[in-house]
Amino acid sequence: MNILILGSGGREHAFAWKIAQSPLCDNLFVAPGNAGTAQVATNLSISYNNFPAIADAVRTNNIDLLIVGPEEPLVNGVVDFFQQQADLIDLPIVGPDAEGAQLEGSKDFSKQFMLRHNIPTAASKTFTADTLTEGLTYLETHSLPVVLKADGLAAGKGVIIAETLADAQAAMNDMLGGQKFGQAGSKVVVEQFLRGIELSVFVLSDGVNYKILPEAKDYKRINEGDQGLNTGGMGAVSPVVFANESFLRKVEEKVVKPTLAGLQKENIRYKGFIFIGLMKVNGEPYVIEYNARMGDPETEVVLPRIQTDFAELMLATARGELDRITVQVSAQTAVTTVVVSGGYPNEYEKGKIISDLDRLEDVTAFHAGTLANDGQVVTNGGRVLALTALANSLENAVRKSQEAARTVQFDGKHYRKDIGLDLIRYAD
Ligand code: AMP
Ligand code: GLY
Numbered sequence: 228m229n230i231l232i233l234g235s236g237g238r239e240h241a242f243a244w245k246i247a248q249s250p251l252c253d254n255l256f257v258a259p260g261n262a263g264t265a266q267v268a269t270n271l272s273i274s275y276n277n278f279p280a281i282a283d284a285v286r287t288n289n290i291d292l293l294i295v296g297p298e299e300p301l302v303n304g305v306v307d308f309f310q311q312q313a314d315l316i317d318l319p320i321v322g323p324d325a326e327g328a329q330l331e332g333s334k335d336f337s338k339q340f341m342l343r344h345n346i347p348t349a350a351s352k353t354f355t356a357d358t359l360t361e362g363l364t365y366l367e368t369h370s371l372p373v374v375l376k377a378d379g380l381a382a383g384k385g386v387i388i389a390e391t392l393a394d395a396q397a398a399m400n401d402m403l404g405g406q407k408f409g410q411a412g413s414k415v416v417v418e419q420f421l422r423g424i425e426l427s428v429f430v431l432s433d434g435v436n437y438k439i440l441p442e443a444k445d446y447k448r449i450n451e452g453d454q455g456l457n458t459g460g461m462g463a464v465s466p467v468v469f470a471n472e473s474f475l476r477k478v479e480e481k482v483v484k485p486t487l488a489g490l491q492k493e494n495i496r497y498k499g500f501i502f503i504g505l506m507k508v509n510g511e512p513y514v515i516e517y518n519a520r521m522g523d524p525e526t527e528v529v530l531p532r533i534q535t536d537f538a539e540l541m542l543a544t545a546r547g548e549l550d551r552i553t554v555q556v557s558a559q560t561a562v563t564t565v566v567v568s569g570g571y572p573n574e575y576e577k578g579k580i581i582s583d584l585d586r587l588e589d590v591t592a593f594h595a596g597t598l599a600n601d602g603q604v605v606t607n608g609g610r611v612l613a614l615t616a617l618a619n620s621l622e623n624a625v626r627k628s629q630e631a632a633r634t635v636q637f638d639g640k641h642y643r644k645d646i647g648l649d650l651i652r653y654a655d
Contacts, residue, residue, distance in 0.1 A: 228253060228292050229253055229254040229255075229256070230258070230290065230538065230541075231257070231271075231284065231290045231292070233257045233267070233275040233296070233297070234258075234295075235257075235275075235528050235648045236523050236595045236596075237263075237565070237612075237613040238520075238521055238524075239260065239264060239591045240261065241269050241530045241593050241613075242258075242526070243268045244530075244593070251538040252538045256269065256275040258281065260544070261597045261598065263592070263594025264594070264596055265322070276300055276303065278581045282309065282312055286315075288295040292319050293318060294541055295320065295499070295520070297333070299452060301322050301323060301332075302328045302331065302380055302519070303325070303502045306320050306325070307325050319546055320498065322498070322544050323498060327490065327496075328496045330518075331518045331592075332379060333343055334376040334377070334379075334516070335414045335416055340415055340489060347514065347616040349374070349419040350419045351417060353414075354403065354415050361397060361447075362399050362403070363396050364395075365417065366395045371389070371420075372420045373417060373419075373420060374387070374417070375389060375402065375415055376416040377402050377415060377477055378414035385558045388420065388472070393544035399417075403415055408475070421508055424469055425444065425504065426505055427505065427525055428442045428475075428505060429441070429442070429503070429525070431501075431544050432487055432501060433498055434497060434547050435550075436523045436547070436548075436550045438540075438554045439475075439479060439554075442470045443467065443522065444465075444650065445461075446645075449641075449643075451645040452645065456572050458610070459610055460522070460610075461565045461567070461646070462524065462563055463522075463527065463646075464562050464647045465512065466532075469507060477510075481512060481605070482503060482505070482512055483503070488578070500520055500521045502518035502521060503516075504518070513560060523610075524595075524613045525590075528563050530616055532553040532559065532561050535553065539552065557617070558651035560617070560618060560620060561615055561624060562612070562615070562647050563647050564628045565595070566642045568609050568639055569640070569641055571641070574604075577596075578605050578606065579637040580603050580638075581606060581638065584604065587631050590616045590628060590631040591614075592612055593612065593615060595610040595611055596609060596611050597612070610636060611637070611640075615627040616631065619651060621651055625648065627651050628647075
């Protein structure tokens with residue numbers, strides 16, 4: 228097969244790294260990719276939002292399978308676009324159509340979906356600009372902290388956890404009255420704050436059948452001890468010790484099955500990943516959010532544990548043949564530490580030379596924001612590298628991943644030194 232992956236982050240490098248190992252893959256392309264994907268695939272300098280250019284690349288390179296990494300093209304209808312091209316209508320694609328991607332693209336849609344199908348989630352109420360006054364009054368009687376979510380895609384910045392009524396009302400005014408979130412803020416979901424521990428479960432759906440992939444925990448804040456600004460993710464661990472067998476069974480029965488049944492009932496033929504963000508509250512799973520894609524950096528710990536041929540798994544997903552596949556998972560622990568540019572998630576400089584990548588031992592260096600420039604690898608984003616170690620114990624995986632983060636060098640380098648430590652100390 229000739230395979231094309233859309234995206235340019237650590238997630239897409241992990242996809243490419245895994246697929247390049249498959250005997251089923253003849254030629255592998257990534258659009259637009261990064262310096263890491265260039266080591267295992269051919270980068271195409273096409274934006275993943277330029278659908279006609281992607282279709283041309285599919286024709287030119289005789290692509291047999293298309294895998295969509297990020298949420299933006301999915302929500303914008305890349306799958307629907309392909310379904311409208313007479314000559315490409317049968318192209319197998321991993322990724323839901325725009326309707327399915329609403330699970331991520333609209334917080335209100337996903338909330339209503341969970342309510343319709345009895346999926347456990349925080350109690351909530353949705354307000355629009357027209358009901359702003361009502362919303363401000365509603366907040367007066369809501370318990371604190373209270374969670375406010377801008378409806379649309381907001382690149383991880385659409386969720387506010389307000390500790391005071393004044394902050395909550397200011398956030399609602401911002402989202403509905405101002406232009407801060409643009410279209411994304413045309414609706415606000417106000418929801419109860421859940422106290423518990425967070426983890427993510429990943430599901431592959433082929434429209435009829437599903438497979439549950441290894442779970443993961445990510446570390447979202449910029450600094451140790453979960454302090455400071457929210458980021459795309461500073462590290463991840465898989466498996467997650469508090470996701471024991473009985474909890475994962477509950478997740479499958481109370482969340483995964485009703486989600487898949489709900490999609491089918493609503494005639495949404497969902498082919499792709501469903502990333503379920505969960506809060507474990509008193510031993511019970513509650514859905515915080517759905518994403519229509521894999522997580523980043525979660526992919527960088529989930530994929531190294533999957534032993535099944537990944538190209539075969541992706542093709543089966545796109546063709547509705549997941550029932551023929553058994554997903555084999557390694558019992559080892561994977562830990563990734565994300566090395567970021569100084570200043571991230573605020574402003575940061577790009578173009579810093581990355582050195583000592585060749586000194587890394589016993590880890591896989593997934594590139595996130597990198598660029599190959601005149602024979603050198605330079606920084607090209609906030610999150611630069613995800614350094615994944617696989618080991619027989621969580622302690623060893625943490626040690627190896629952290630050692631790698633210490634070893635690589637670039638001007639302004641920052642990383643968290645406590646990835647996975649809470650799980651080493653964790654006792655149920
Ligand atoms: P989201 O963009 O939906 O992933 O939300 C960002 C983060 O906000 C989540 O990862 C949680 O840590 C937190 N969060 C979202 N909803 C809730 C909730 N209902 N209760 C507690 N924390 C939440
Ligand atoms: N790491 C969180 C995400 O991919 O949304």
